[in-house]
Amino acid sequence: xxxxxxxxxxxxxxxxxxxxxxxxxxxxxxxxxxxxxxxxxxxxxxxxxxxxxxxxxxxxxxxxxxxxxxxxxxxxxxxxxxxxxxxxxxxxxxxxxxxxxxxxxxxxxxxxxxxxxxxxxxxxxxxxxxxxxxxxxxxxxxxxxxxxxxxxxxxxxxxxxxxxxxxxxxxxxxxxxxxxxxxxxxxxxxxxxxxxxxxxxxxxxxxxxxxxxxxxxxxxxxxxxxxxxxxxxxxxxxxxxxx
Numbered sequence: 001x002x003x004x005x006x007x008x009x010x011x012x013x014x015x016x017x018x019x020x021x022x023x024x025x026x027x028x029x030x031x032x033x034x035x036x037x038x039x040x041x042x043x044x045x046x047x048x049x050x051x052x053x054x055x056x057x058x059x060x061x062x063x064x065x066x067x068x069x070x071x072x073x074x075x076x077x078x079x080x081x082x083x084x085x086x087x088x089x090x091x092x093x094x095x096x097x098x099x100x101x102x103x104x105x106x107x108x109x110x111x112x113x114x115x116x117x118x119x120x121x122x123x124x125x126x127x128x129x130x131x132x133x134x135x136x137x138x139x140x141x142x143x144x145x146x147x148x149x150x151x152x153x154x155x156x157x158x159x160x161x162x163x164x165x166x167x168x169x170x171x172x173x174x175x176x177x178x179x180x181x182x183x184x185x186x187x188x189x190x191x192x193x194x195x196x197x198x199x200x201x202x203x204x205x206x207x208x209x210x211x212x213x214x215x216x217x218x219x220x221x222x223x224x225x226x227x228x229x230x231x232x233x234x235x236x237x238x239x240x241x242x243x
Contacts, residue, residue: 220243
């Protein structure tokens, strides 16, 4: 495996997915000095409230709150992206650019159909990214080296999925919440100029987000937590390090 460039890459389909599903985990590893990047697959242009431009500004504000090292948007077509060769090559280019040790992506299955499709797209692209005979080029036109992250995890989003890993984010809940609320057109929103009220703009959505974090935390006797799934069996070096 070639040299790691980033410790963690969160690659999700809509701006705000990373904050909602892994904002506490991101903040935790940034605080520990890890190099963390976020890649949004689409601009979220089909969202009921706000615009693609407002979402971009909100994503920038959330990134500053989280303190991540890099963020970019691949500009895939919201709602209509496909898991085909052309799209996979775009995702492979990003994986080979950031070269993360660990990658986190969307839930395997969820209320929003984009989430499950994005999860499968990233999963397939992670495998293909490790094949040296698939040739891609960086922004300068130089050929990229094949690369495959050591581990891929998936978020738990709207639909509850039994987690394989639960991360204590108690010290970072406030950072996560502020990063989510940086999307002012999307959450706890009262300005009708940004569009009609939605499932997520209602204040009750943030209450349920907090309740989910408490529910996951209760499983490991902490106040707040985030959960992730893994497609492969995970090993440990020392069972005494487990919570």
